[in-house]
Amino acid sequence: MTEENKLIIERKKKLEEIKKKYKPYPNSFKKLDNTSALISDHSDTDKESLANNEINVSISGRLLTIRNMGNSSFANLHDESGNIQIYLQKKQVGEDYYSLFNNLDLGDIVGVKGKLFKTKTGELTINTETIELLSKSLRPLPEKFHGIADIEIKYRQRYLDLMINHDSKEIFKKRSKIISTIRNYFILDGYLEVETPMMHMIPGGAAAKPFVTHHNSLDLDLYLRIAPELFLKRCVIGGYEKVFEINRSFRNEGLSVKHNPEFTMIEFYCAYENYLYLMKLIEDLFENILEVLDLNPKFDYQDYEIDFKTPFSKLKFYDAIGEYATEIDITKINDRAYLDQYCSSRNIKISDSSSIVKTHLDIFEKLVEKQLVNPTFVTHYPTEVSPLSRSFDDSPELVERFELFIAGREIANGFSELNDPLEQSKRFKTQVDSNDDEKMSYDEDFVTALEYGMPPTAGAGIGIDRLIMLFTNSPSIRDILLFPHMKPKK
Numbered sequence: 495m496t497e498e499n500k501l502i503i504e505r506k507k508k509l510e511e512i513k514k515k516y517k518p519y520p521n522s523f524k525k526l527d528n529t530s531a532l533i534s535d536h537s538d539t540d541k542e543s544l545a546n547n548e549i550n551v552s553i554s555g556r557l558l559t560i561r562n563m564g565n566s567s568f569a570n571l572h573d574e575s576g577n578i579q580i581y582l583q584k585k586q587v588g589e590d591y592y593s594l595f596n597n598l599d600l601g602d603i604v605g606v607k608g609k610l611f612k613t614k615t616g617e618l619t620i621n622t623e624t625i626e627l628l629s630k631s632l633r634p635l636p637e638k639f640h641g642i643a644d645i646e647i648k649y650r651q652r653y654l655d656l657m658i659n660h661d662s663k664e665i666f667k668k669r670s671k672i673i674s675t676i677r678n679y680f681i682l683d684g685y686l687e688v689e690t691p692m693m694h695m696i697p698g699g700a701a702a703k704p705f706v707t708h709h710n711s712l713d714l715d716l717y718l719r720i721a722p723e724l725f726l727k728r729c730v731i732g733g734y735e736k737v738f739e740i741n742r743s744f745r746n747e748g749l750s751v752k753h754n755p756e757f758t759m760i761e762f763y764c765a766y767e768n769y770l771y772l773m774k775l776i777e778d779l780f781e782n783i784l785e786v787l788d789l790n791p792k793f794d795y796q797d798y799e800i801d802f803k804t805p806f807s808k809l810k811f812y813d814a815i816g817e818y819a820t821e822i823d824i825t826k827i828n829d830r831a832y833l834d835q836y837c838s839s840r841n842i843k844i845s846d847s848s849s850i851v852k853t854h855l856d857i858f859e860k861l862v863e864k865q866l867v868n869p870t871f872v873t874h875y876p877t878e879v880s881p882l883s884r885s886f887d888d889s890p891e892l893v894e895r896f897e898l899f900i901a902g903r904e905i906a907n908g909f910s911e912l913n914d915p916l917e918q919s920k921r922f923k924t925q926v927d928s929n930d931d932e933k934m935s936y937d938e939d940f941v942t943a944l945e946y947g948m949p950p951t952a953g954a955g956i957g958i959d960r961l962i963m964l965f966t967n968s969p970s971i972r973d974i975l976l977f978p979h980m981k982p983k984k
Contacts, residue, residue: 501634508597509630516594518630523605526552530575532610533618541612551620553578554605554628556657557598558635567595571606571620572657579619580606591625601631601657649972650980662973665966668787669974672962675786676760677740679779685736685762690725692718692742696935699723699882703746705755718744721955723882724940726763727911731948738762740958751970752903752960754978763911763953769894772908772954773871776898777804780869787965795964798867798901806869806898814872815854818862827854851878866899881921881934883909905961908954915944 512518532551536544555573565584570577584592598604605626613619636647636654648655648662655662681687695714697704699721707716722741729737740760747753764771780802784791791802809817816824820840826832833853837844842860844853854876866872873896877885883893895909912918922936962974972978 498634502632505599505630505632505634508599509632512594512597512627512630515590516627518627520626520628523554523626523628524552525554525573525605528575529553529555529571529573529578532578533576536610537618539612544610544612549610550607551610552605552607553620554603556631557600557602557604560598560600562596565592568619571604574663579613579617580608580622580625581611581613581619582622582625587622587625594627595625598627599631599634601633601635602627603629603631649978650983652976665968665974666976668966669962671786672783672965673740673758673958675783676779676956676958679782680738680760680762683736683775685738685764686734688726688729688734688737688739690719690722690729690739690741694719696937698934698937698940699725700745701879701934705744705746720745721759722761723953723955724937726761727948727951727953728940728943730763730765730951731943731946735765735949736763749979749981751972752963754959754971754975756979757971758958759955760958761953761955763951765949765951767952768910768950769873769896769908769952772952773806773808773896773898776906776908776954776956777806783961783965789965793967795901795967796969800901800964801868806871808871808873808896810874811858811872811876811892812854812874814862814866815858818865819857820861822857833857849878851876855879863899863904864902867901869898869900869905871896871898880909881925882912882918884912900964903960904957905964906954906956908952911948911951911953913944913948913951915941918944 509518532553536549553571553573555571557569558572558577559568559570561568567582569580569582571580582592582595587595605628606620606622607624608620608622611619611621635657636644648659652662656666677687693707693709693716694704695716697717697720699719700723702720704717704720707718708714709716719741721743722739726737726739738760739762740758742756743759744756747755749755781791781804784802793800793802812824812827815822815827822836823832828850830850833850834844836842837853837857840861842856844856848856874886874889874892875883875895875897877883877891877893880893880895883895885891885893893909896907897904898906898908912921919936919941922934922941925934926936959971959974962968963971966974968974
């Protein structure tokens with residue numbers, strides 16, 4: 495029998511003893527105070543004032559430490575906002591309450607009523623008058639969070655991480671603040687928040703492998719949303735000029751420090767604007783987030799120093815390859831034989847069916863992205879790999895599109911939207927005929943919608959999870975997801 499199992503048996507025995515006199519899972523305790531407010535309001539109050547004013551408190555939380563000294567005890571009580579010390583005297587709380595306390599364990603949730611005072615060392619403490627068990631912890635808390643094994647615990651049992659680790663709890667508070675800041679920014683700018691379907695008959699809006707599910711009543715296979723783009727543009731066609739959605743999307747891809755198959759993003763669309771407007775808006779949005787988080791525009795992220803000074807750098811796609819792809823001869827960028835030799839020498843995997851342009855994209859993703867540390871808009875992408883973007887009038891082989899890279903990762907993607915239904919139909923057909931396993935499907939209804947007319951429109955998506963990684967200095971996407979996907983335990 496493991497040590498943990500022995501402890502569980504002991505705690506269950508204690509529970510049975512408690513049940514003889516008390517209801518161990520009551521629902522009647524009223525919490526009136528929290529630890530952070532008590533400490534904030536009274537940490538500077540002297541002993542005499544606390545004694546004279548008799549400040550009554552009613553608080554609840556989890557026991558994290560217990561120090562029993564015979565007829566008196568100290569314990570540390572933890573609630574959502576922080577920790578506070580409680581003190582019990584047998585002669586004050588009585589035999590029954592003190593006996594109950596002696597049957598408590600670390601992790602038990604209790605309700606405490608009493609008065610504030612300060613110990614000889616000046617620590618703000620609650621002089622307990624009554625204590626009530628609200629929930630018995632039958633499993634012992636983990637002692638520490640260090641090393642690989644504990645990382646597994648953090649991700650698989652996040653509730654334990656939140657119980658013990660203050661830094662983790664603060665990360666998720668900051669996550670909530672960032673998302674609410676983003677939402678408020680768009681609402682104040684006149685955008686309408688909308689909701690679009692999460693199950694699609696046709697996977698669309700991005701090049702990615704979808705998850706497949708089945709609707710029993712309709713006897714129909716559906717696809718979990720890989721992006722809300724085509725539905726949001728239907729809203730613009732319908733007459734809404736500014737729309738956004740903070741959404742969950744799903745892509746059937748591998749797990750890594752920067753990929754989770756289920757992720758959060760924002761997509762937004764504005765009629766009568768173009769991709770240049772989007773870049774300026776994103777700069778302004780990030781400045782707003784930095785201000786709300788009280789972050790300096792220049793801060794450290796892992797091994798990088800990131801400078802969010804605006805305007806962000808701008809670099810055309812092929813100029814970026816020429817500048818950052820080691821020893822590439824940009825004059826031979828369209829030479830198939832040269833590209834194959836170049837990619838082979840740098841272990842860049844390309845398929846036999848890859849077009850020259852898709853090979854350009856492979857080179858960019860393999861060699862260029864990781865070198866874009868400070869915020870950089872890469873613009874002028876090839877039309878072939880941008881089937882939903884509007885082409886430049888004077889350069890139809892390139893599109894009015896950008897991707898924003900920070901710390902070597904794509905953070906945002908935006909473009910002037912293609913609103914020519916005939917051209918869109920043509921590009922969908924080209925996608926369908928390709929051998930790419932992440933190709934887009936032909937969405938006939940979307941083409942029909944475009945035939946009614948969509949105004950000139952600009953739209954972008956921002957990966958909120960990766961953005962939160964940056965602003966919380968988190969090395970892995972799993973650190974900023976409450977419940978990340980994990981491989982099953984063997």
